[in-house]
Amino acid sequence: MTSEEIITAIKDIIATIAPDEELVGLDTAVPLRDQIELDSMDFLDIVMELRKRYGVQVPEAEYGELNTLDGCARYLAPKLEGKELKLVNA
Amino acid sequence: MESKPTYHRGSRDGKAPFKGDPLDGIKPYYDLIVIGSGLAGMTAANVLGRAGFSVLLTEQHYNFGGMATWFKRKGGHIFDISLHGFPFGMKKTCRKYWSQAIADRIVPLESITFKNPQFELETSFTKEDFTHHLVQTFGQKRSKVEDFYQALRAMNFFDDSGETTGELFERFFPGRNDVHRLLMEPISYANGSSLADPAISYGIVFSNFMNKGVYTYSGGTDHFIGQCKRELKKSGVELRNRVQVARILVQGGRAHGIEAIDSQGQRHTIEAGCVLSNANLKTTIERLVGPQHFRPDYLEGFSKVRLNNSSTQVYMGLRAGEELPFTTDLQFTSTRERFDSPSLCDKHGESRTFSYYYPKTRPGSDRYTIVSSMNANWADWTGLSDAEYEADKQRLIEDTLCCLERSHPGIRSKLDHIEAATPRTFEFYTQHAQGSSFGTKFEGLAYSMNLSEEIEGLYHAGSVGIIMSGWLGAANYGVITANKVDAFLHSLVNSPA
Numbered sequence: 001m002t003s004e005e006i007i008t009a010i011k012d013i014i015a016t017i018a019p020d021e022e023l024v025g026l027d028t029a030v031p032l033r034d035q036i037e038l039d040s041m042d043f044l045d046i047v048m049e050l051r052k053r054y055g056v057q058v059p060e061a062e063y064g065e066l067n068t069l070d071g072c073a074r075y076l077a078p079k080l081e082g083k084e085l086k087l088v089n090a
Numbered sequence: 091m092e093s094k095p096t097y098h099r100g101s102r103d104g105k106a107p108f109k110g111d112p113l114d115g116i117k118p119y120y121d122l123i124v125i126g127s128g129l130a131g132m133t134a135a136n137v138l139g140r141a142g143f144s145v146l147l148t149e150q151h152y153n154f155g156g157m158a159t160w161f162k163r164k165g166g167h168i169f170d171i172s173l174h175g176f177p178f179g180m181k182k183t184c185r186k187y188w189s190q191a192i193a194d195r196i197v198p199l200e201s202i203t204f205k206n207p208q209f210e211l212e213t214s215f216t217k218e219d220f221t222h223h224l225v226q227t228f229g230q231k232r233s234k235v236e237d238f239y240q241a242l243r244a245m246n247f248f249d250d251s252g253e254t255t256g257e258l259f260e261r262f263f264p265g266r267n268d269v270h271r272l273l274m275e276p277i278s279y280a281n282g283s284s285l286a287d288p289a290i291s292y293g294i295v296f297s298n299f300m301n302k303g304v305y306t307y308s309g310g311t312d313h314f315i316g317q318c319k320r321e322l323k324k325s326g327v328e329l330r331n332r333v334q335v336a337r338i339l340v341q342g343g344r345a346h347g348i349e350a351i352d353s354q355g356q357r358h359t360i361e362a363g364c365v366l367s368n369a370n371l372k373t374t375i376e377r378l379v380g381p382q383h384f385r386p387d388y389l390e391g392f393s394k395v396r397l398n399n400s401s402t403q404v405y406m407g408l409r410a411g412e413e414l415p416f417t418t419d420l421q422f423t424s425t426r427e428r429f430d431s432p433s434l435c436d437k438h439g440e441s442r443t444f445s446y447y448y449p450k451t452r453p454g455s456d457r458y459t460i461v462s463s464m465n466a467n468w469a470d471w472t473g474l475s476d477a478e479y480e481a482d483k484q485r486l487i488e489d490t491l492c493c494l495e496r497s498h499p500g501i502r503s504k505l506d507h508i509e510a511a512t513p514r515t516f517e518f519y520t521q522h523a524q525g526s527s528f529g530t531k532f533e534g535l536a537y538s539m540n541l542s543e544e545i546e547g548l549y550h551a552g553s554v555g556i557i558m559s560g561w562l563g564a565a566n567y568g569v570i571t572a573n574k575v576d577a578f579l580h581s582l583v584n585s586p587a
Contacts, residue, residue, distance in 0.1 A: 017186065041182075041183070041186075041566055041569060041570075044569060044570060044573050045186065045569075047573060048137075048141070048572075048573050048576055051576060051577065051580055052141055052142075052576075055580065055584070057577060057580065057581070
């Protein structure tokens, strides 16, 4: 997956978890929690969805890497290499 | 040869014989076995069933729900044990891990009242209203109140200062016992915490409540649990009630199943990829697993974990056709001049809550019930003769009625059912060590969370450590643990055996 695809993948997961949040125009460099209402349980859900959809394991100590969309793209790039984007809310 | 009937707990008098075999048709293996259907166990089972794992959920009682429960009595009464008063966050938790339909039934309580010698007031428990009271009724500076909220929000689970809740209150509102009472009393009834517990546990729970008010489920506990069961079935979870788990099977430091007892008292082994215990933490470690499977230093530390207190409740049902004008949904009442934590657990104390269940609790119904709750100590109710126990229960009922009559003169003549539950009742129906209503004190959390590091494939979720208590705390803790189980089960699939 490219960086852009990873960001699309994360946004699609967030759309499932927080359907009321506006995800268009999110700043990829700013922490997600500063832009939309995501609590620590929502982050757990993101981790579980990543595991379910892509078989990706994110150790607890590394949850912080997912704070921003850019961080997600950077951290997940090697883990999602060669995997196909799966959209639920397309 | 005539076989001796086996009885199960949880029937009206605890003496109803089993009908049928609760383990009939059970599979020999599940990815996950969940022991106990409290909100943590049920929510974890639902999340992992939805994720595609084969899940068996066992419950020793005939009702699912754990302490999220109810019971029926002659005369058309339905009594809810713990329905009134969870934070707004429950709506989101239900939407995400249960269903939109369940979330839509979560509605705010209209009125919460306090009545004690220091103050009488009504609040919606929203931030605006609560702040208004602290400023107007108690004369606190708004900036001070804001600073207090800010301090609570800033508390970090991983950076515990060691301050107690009492010290925190004294720091912001020195010498104001009335303010301490306002801040502490509701939380003490919600999760058994006291002024001596860590400020961090107070901060997390209070910030949850002190947000958008206090909520309940429209339809009653029976409807809520019924909806949860429907969802669990949709998620493919195998639900079995009346199953007594004798032990969790551990071999070579790895949990691999359970031993359960069927209706004839025969033991059955069911294998599993992993086991999640929603039993009380003490019960899990000491009885279901057994101390021989743990490292000595874990056990030594664990022996210092304190159980939280138990409760007493008095259930009062209005006769069909009788009405009660709306006064309040939830009242915190006391005749004690000043507030202190230990006295909330006094056996014949002067402090109690009243949960009023009007017809709106079950839309379409025209019935009223009132449930009074007190925090209580196990030690006060054990070691009594049957006659002493009955006499003490009668006194509890009489004290409660006298208290209720001060707000509702003549209420006795409207009631046609009244009964009391004590720590012994809670112990009997839930099998919680010492009838604990709120799991363990704060220090228990680490032992619960680290269980899988001691025994591979063994997890715990349930009321523990104060912050993981109550409907919302338990449900969310179920999800937190489900995430760990999910990671573990994925690792099993992805690594060759």
